[in-house]
Amino acid sequence: MTAVDLQAVHDTLVSxxxxxxxxxxxANPSSISTDTKMNAVDIVTETDQAVERMVSARLTAAYPSFAFVGEETYEAGVTRVTDVPTFIVDPIDGTTNFVHSFPNACISLGLVVDRRPAVGVVYNPFQDLLFTGIKGGGSFMQRNASLEEGKGQGARVKLPLGGASPPALGDLSSALVSIEWGSQRDGENFELKARTFRKLAAAKESGGGMVGGMRSLGSAALNLCACAAGQLDMYWEGGCYAWDVAAGWCILSEAGGRMVSGNPGAWETEVDSRVYLAVRGARSGQKELVEELWKVIGDGKMEYKH
Incomplete structure (x- = not known):
């Protein structure tokens, strides 16, 4: 790995x-300017854009030799994640939640080095909830994070919440799995998602996975952090981008979790693959649960352009 002071980067990202x-x-979501990108559910607001401008200015000033990839300045077919240290940023992950004043949105700040997640900071200001991770240094969760120490600031709790030996994973019938519809609502990718969601929910007697429960948090970064914490067992996603997952991936990995491809059979995936399957840290059962979910997906394969 290229020599980078990851702790210093972490401290800057938290600030x-x-x-x-x-x-x-x-921001007042009821009065800010809102626009759409791909379709009516792919939303961007003036707050997303203003936050990214601030983040880009601060990080470029602090680390002028690092590259920067942000959701609001991304150019399809042009912007690439390379081997150089790169900040990968989503100014508001969960914009639909944000515009509805649903308190499940966050800023996602990741650093990748040699195309691998090295630092992750995910902060939900509505709940004052902070998740952080440093490669080789563990990951943590903190409530009331922005308050002063000794004046309400929560303890910095090492992840996963289950401790150094988190509970073993069972099969899908006992699993809490996070899913998202995404913004693409037609075509084969959408049909594969819909078939898989139905099959996951269906009884085993009718060929289903009889999953314990399915959740949609509306934010890829918060889904990954919930997996890192052990609050979710798995998270399956296709269609999101590197800025949605880079920070959460680091936090997940440092909590003993694992990121593989959302397409069956691929145990390795890239930060910009756009197809992901996360599984929480556990004493045992990661491989078996991944393979069980892949079996539910079957021969299908999601494919997304960059």
Missing amino acids: VAFEAGRMILA
Whole structure:
């Protein structure tokens, strides 16, 4: 790995996250300018854009030799994640939640080095909930994170919440799995998702997975952090981008979780693959649960352009 002071980067990202959080909380979703990108459910607001401008300015000033990839400045077919240290940023992950004042949105700040997640900071300002991870240094969760120490700031709790030896994973019937519809609502990718969701929910007697439960948090970064914490067992996604997963991936990995491909059979996936399957840390059962979910997907394969 290229020599980078990951702790210093982490500290900078936490500071940036808190500033972004103040901007997000100051916005009034009912009065801000809102536009769409791909379709009516692919939303961008003036707050997304303002936060990214602030983040880009601060990180470029602090680390001028690093590359920057942000959701709002991404150019399809042009922007690439390379081997150089790169900040990968989603100014508001969960924009649909944000515009509805549903308190499940966050800023996602990741650093990848040699195309691998190295630092992750995910901050939900509505709940003042901070998740952080440093490659080789573990990952943590903190409530009331922006308050002063000794004046309400929560303890910095090492992840997963189950401790150093988290509970074993069972089969799908006992699993809590997060899914998302995404913004693409037609075509084969959408049909594969719909078939898989139905099959996951269906009884085993009718060929289903009889999954314990399915959740949609509306934010890829928060889905990954919930897996890292052990609050979710798995998260399956196709269609999101590197900025949705880079920070959460680091946090998940440092909590003993694993990221593989959302397409069956591929145990390795890239940060910009757009197809992901996350499984929480566990004493045992990761491989078996991944393979069980892949079996539900069957021969299908999601394919997304960059």
